[in-house]
Amino acid sequence: MQLITEILAQNARNFPDAVSLVERAPETGTRSSITWSEFYEESRRLSRALRMRGYSRGEKVVHLMTNCLEWLPYYMGILESGSWAVPLNFRFLADKILRCTLLSEAKVLIFGPEFVDRVRAVKPGLDAVVELYVFAGPEDQRPRFAMPMADLLSEGDGERARALPPVPLEPDDEAALYFTSGTTGDPKGVLITHGNLAFACEVEHRHHLQQPEDIFLCIPPLYHTGAKMHWFGNFKVGAATVLLKGVSPQWILQAVYEEKASIVWLLVPWAHDILHAIESGELNLEDYDLSHWRLMHIGAQPVPPSLVKRWKKIFPHHQYDTNYGLTEATGPGCVHLGMENIHKVGAIGQPGWGWECRIVDRKMxxxxxxxxxxxxxxxxxxxxxxxxxxxxxAKSLKNGWLCTGDIARQDKDGFYWLLDRKKDLVITGGENVYPVEVENYLIRHEKIQDVAIIGTPDDRLGELVTAVIQLKPGMEMTEEEVNSYCLGMPRYRRPRIVHFGEVPRNPTGKIEKPVLRKRYAGIYSSFRRD
Structure with a gap:
């Protein structure tokens, strides 16, 4: 199995002049691109420059940038140097940037212009480990304490630098440190090897059968394993990828149309927004030629079956897929629905290529x-x-098995159905309520855009099933309507409390339930059924 650094070199040899990456920024109306040879050379320049400064095998390099044309070449350059890449969530506030950098013991911090204030605010703390600050942005925004990226890259162009032999990398070598999203607590550093990355590349390609002519539209943040590991499918065969900086339905359809994208990975809220824009008449499909779009897949969270059914009515020719995964499994694909299994929409699928799965109790x-x-x-x-x-x-790894913390069941056909996270389970009056089941029921209502189910404390029942409902734009809904609609559910599952408001999600589409618990815990006045 090829390492991803070897695949990049191969793409540069086989497709030197073919487009590798395109960046679209609809807000500014700009579009730029690079070829595979340019991608490879930029990565090699950074790799050589880091090594010339002594940052190679075992060193850590923080990568703090929003999606852009340089994101992936810099990531690959860090890996090629033998250092560990440490991509950070671009929504991390200054304290989490400090915490993750100190935990990783990173000596180099590469950051974009969006993070100047955050890095400056915690620089005294960062100085305990960081030796080199590198600014990847316009010179007029560069803080004095940071070196320009252009100057660092130029150090990789010298004769001595170009004479450096490649760093020999093996599958067991450490490659990257990814921090979990922190939806259930503080982020933890997940150590990924080069073998893990190579395996993820193979899994993605086996699942979605990318060909050199496929064009992948990538919208989610690249710091997350989901977006990057789905990119791996196109990367493996030297196919192009478009990085779209924006999530409005119009921008997405325009990008699919103009770039002739054939594969698009969406998060649930974006798919909802696209459907609403089409169904409300805000967007007219006749304005876009989308005939080349073959695959729409969704991940990062449970997918309501009603959403996919609505999608297939509008896009009947689309293949559909969903992948279940987590950072600790090097991204998506350990459970995989499969494009041929549309009849099982709602399930997360069967074990992915090269994966095994089990459902166990507390004693394993x-x-x-x-x-x-x-x-x-x-x-x-x-x-x-x-x-x-x-x-x-020790809690998560047991005899080679990864404990996901997610509750699931398996049906008679061998498909797995995700019920919820162990920590999100609501226990009310001794009954277990799995939030995903209630959320999937409520989301079918024509007025509801998004919904989250949490448990809030109650002296008598332990917890009360609490719904936070986000309505579609222009819609109104009463508590009585929610009450009546929920009569179709077993009594113990029905929400006792309802709040109408925004359902917050992180950049990868996961509902931020800790935020909702903090916001609504102990507040029962909105709506309560006896």
Whole structure:
């Protein structure tokens, strides 16, 4: 199995003048692109420059940038140097940037213009480990404490630098440190190897069968394993990828049309927004030639079956797929629906290529068939460890199996259905309520745009099922309507409390339930049923 650094070199040899990456910025009306040879050379320049300064095998380099044309070449350059890439969430505030950088012990911090104020605010703390600050942005925005990226790259152009032999990399070598999204607590550093990355590349290609003519439209943030590992499918065959900086339905359809994109990975809210824009008449499909779009897939969260059914009515020719994964499994694909299994929409699927799955109880014993339990997975994408955290590592890695923390069940056909995270389970009056089941029921209502189910404390029942409902634009809904609609559910599952408001999601589409618990815990006045 080829390492991804080897695949990049191969693409530069085989497709030197073919477009590798396109960046579209609709707000500014700009479009730029680079070829595979330009991608490779930019990566090599950074790799050589880091090595000339002594940053190679075992060193860590923080990568703090929003999606842009340079993001992936810099990432690959860090890997080629033998250093660990440490991509950080672009929404991290200054304190989390400090915390993650200190945990990783990174000596180099590469950052874009969006992060100047945040980095400056915690620089005294960062100075405990960071030796070199590199600014990847316009010179007139560069802080004095940071070196221009152009100057660093030029150090990789010298005769001595170009004479450096490649760093020999092996599958067992450490490659990257990814921080979890923190939806259930503080982010943890997930240590990924070069073998993990190579395996993820193979999994994505086996699942979606990318060909050199495919064009992948990438919208989610690249710091996240989901976006990058879906990019791997096109990367493996030397196919082009378009980075779209913006999520409005018009921008997405315009990009698919003008770039002739054939594969688009969406998050649930974006798919909802596209459907609403079409159904409301805001967008007219006749304005776009979308005939080349073959695959729409969704991940990062449970997908309501009603959403996919609505999508197929408007786009009947689309293949559909969903992948389940997590950072600790090197991104998506450990469970995979499969493009041929549209009849199983709602399930997360079957074990992905090269993966095994089980449903177990608290003692790691398999539960009776069809019963809910914790999903555990095993395969070539399982992380090495939570870096610097042996206690959490021991909780999650058991005899080669990764404990996902997600509750699932398996049906008679061998498909897995995700019920919810173990920590999101609501226990009310002794009954287990899986939020995803209630959310999937409510989201079918024609007025509801998004919904989140949480548990809020109650002295008598332990917890009350609480719904936070975000309505579609221009819609109004009463508490009585929610009450009446929920009569179709078993009584114990019906929300006792309803709040109308925004459902916050992080950049990868996951509902930020800790935010909702903090916002609504102890507040029962909006709507309560006895």
């Amino acid at each position: 014993q398999e539960v009776p068939f069809g019963e809910p339990g914790e999903l555990i997975v095993r395969g070539g994408g399982v992380m090495r460890e939570y870096y610097g955290n042996p206690k959490e590592t």
